[in-house]
Amino acid sequence: MKITCSRDSLLAACQIVGAAVAPRTTRPVLANLKAVAHDDALTLMATDMEVGIRYELRGVKVARAGAAIIPPGRLVSILRETADDEISLDATADTTTIRLTTGRYELPNLPPDEFPDVSTFEPGGRYHELTAGVLRTLLKRTAFAAEKKESTRWAVTGVLWEADGMVARLVATDTKRLAMTEAPAEVHGEPEAKTASHLIPSKAIALLERNLTDDGEVIRIALKPNEALFQTERALIHTKLVEGRFPPYRDIIPKKLAVKLPISVPEFLARVRQAAIMTDDESKRVDFRFEPGQVTLTARGPETGSSEVVMPLVGYDGPEVDIAFDPAYLTEMLRAIDGEPTAVLEMTDGQKPAVFRVGENYLYLVMPLSG
Numbered sequence: 001m002k003i004t005c006s007r008d009s010l011l012a013a014c015q016i017v018g019a020a021v022a023p024r025t026t027r028p029v030l031a032n033l034k035a036v037a038h039d040d041a042l043t044l045m046a047t048d049m050e051v052g053i054r055y056e057l058r059g060v061k062v063a064r065a066g067a068a069i070i071p072p073g074r075l076v077s078i079l080r081e082t083a084d085d086e087i088s089l090d091a092t093a094d095t096t097t098i099r100l101t102t103g104r105y106e107l108p109n110l111p112p113d114e115f116p117d118v119s120t121f122e123p124g125g126r127y128h129e130l131t132a133g134v135l136r137t138l139l140k141r142t143a144f145a146a147e148k149k150e151s152t153r154w155a156v157t158g159v160l161w162e163a164d165g166m167v168a169r170l171v172a173t174d175t176k177r178l179a180m181t182e183a184p185a186e187v188h189g190e191p192e193a194k195t196a197s198h199l200i201p202s203k204a205i206a207l208l209e210r211n212l213t214d215d216g217e218v219i220r221i222a223l224k225p226n227e228a229l230f231q232t233e234r235a236l237i238h239t240k241l242v243e244g245r246f247p248p249y250r251d252i253i254p255k256k257l258a259v260k261l262p263i264s265v266p267e268f269l270a271r272v273r274q275a276a277i278m279t280d281d282e283s284k285r286v287d288f289r290f291e292p293g294q295v296t297l298t299a300r301g302p303e304t305g306s307s308e309v310v311m312p313l314v315g316y317d318g319p320e321v322d323i324a325f326d327p328a329y330l331t332e333m334l335r336a337i338d339g340e341p342t343a344v345l346e347m348t349d350g351q352k353p354a355v356f357r358v359g360e361n362y363l364y365l366v367m368p369l370s371g
Helices: 007-020 072-081 132-140 202-210 265-276 327-336
Strands: 002-006 033-038 041-047 051-058 061-064 066-070 086-091 095-100 103-108 127-131 158-164 167-173 177-184 186-188 196-201 218-223 227-231 235-240 259-264 286-291 294-301 305-312 321-325 342-347 354-358 362-366
Touching: 002 007, 007 033, 007 041, 007 051, 007 072, 007 086, 007 202, 033 061, 051 202, 066 072, 066 086, 066 095, 072 095, 072 103, 127 132, 132 167, 132 177, 132 202, 132 218, 158 202, 158 218, 177 327, 196 202, 196 235, 202 227, 202 235, 259 265, 265 286, 265 294, 265 305, 265 327, 265 342, 321 327, 327 362
Parallel strands: none
Antiparallel strands: 002 061, 002 086, 033 041, 033 066, 041 051, 051 235, 086 095, 095 103, 127 186, 127 218, 158 167, 158 196, 167 177, 177 362, 218 227, 227 235, 259 342, 286 294, 286 321, 294 305, 342 354, 354 362
16 A cells, blocks of 8 residues: 555544544454555544444545555654655555655554454445534533443443434433433435334444534434444444443423423523532532522532522522532533523422423433432
């Protein structure tokens, strides 16, 4: 393989594809990227055997087609440190040589055929389409609520993806909060007999988000019994599904809550952050007192002191409600719906879940703190 390409384009591609490289593996080849030169393009691949990606870098000058196995960390460091606009790679069976105006680097080359193949998006079959802008919003509003810590509850470490008729629905939970959103989707292929659920791992979600650049770009999503594929204009992301059974989320969403009040999203976020200044690791808690005309937020830490912050509630003349939340569970959600002027808060009392809604297509349920 022998190519010449833009240094900036190759660096950006390596940083995207490198996110799929196996961090720890007993197979040395999986700690690398596979580069395949063909026609006027360079295809970069990475996989940890659970999540994989193919990324096509176009506009490459291919002097000799072929393949090479390249360590991403070394290559990225070389690309970052050079000021050259173009860079050339010349790979033989044993070595990949990188030539710069200031010198050259030689990297060992493993046999390319040892690298496992990354699936491609096959024509035909059932899939649905969303624009990148819509999909980015769906991911932003749900993925943060998935379990982030290492857990034996595998099912809640991913994002539930449902293709329900002409609707794509995403749900995430760590069992203390739940985020759900949906959007119309264009469906191709035979409809499924019933709504199918697929658990997408967080690593695949993060990789997909990094590949959503142009809001108008159409993304194709194929959900299969044991895997999912996401096709963008330049990348194909393949992932195995998370094993386990997702909690029956519909059963925990309250059907009717007594108190409903509109809140200003930016103002409420600011007040929660202000009150949370006085929390600490032991007291991750902000108390809220909702009463006609205002809400008062208080926080106290054994060593940090206390805070009291007031926010007016225009038009609210309902009952008093005392309820407490982990402020991080509110700020993460409020940042996720950034751009929305208002949300509707629904609750009953300080013991039952509270629900935030934005329009008809977004719901966030959060459990209150006791005591």
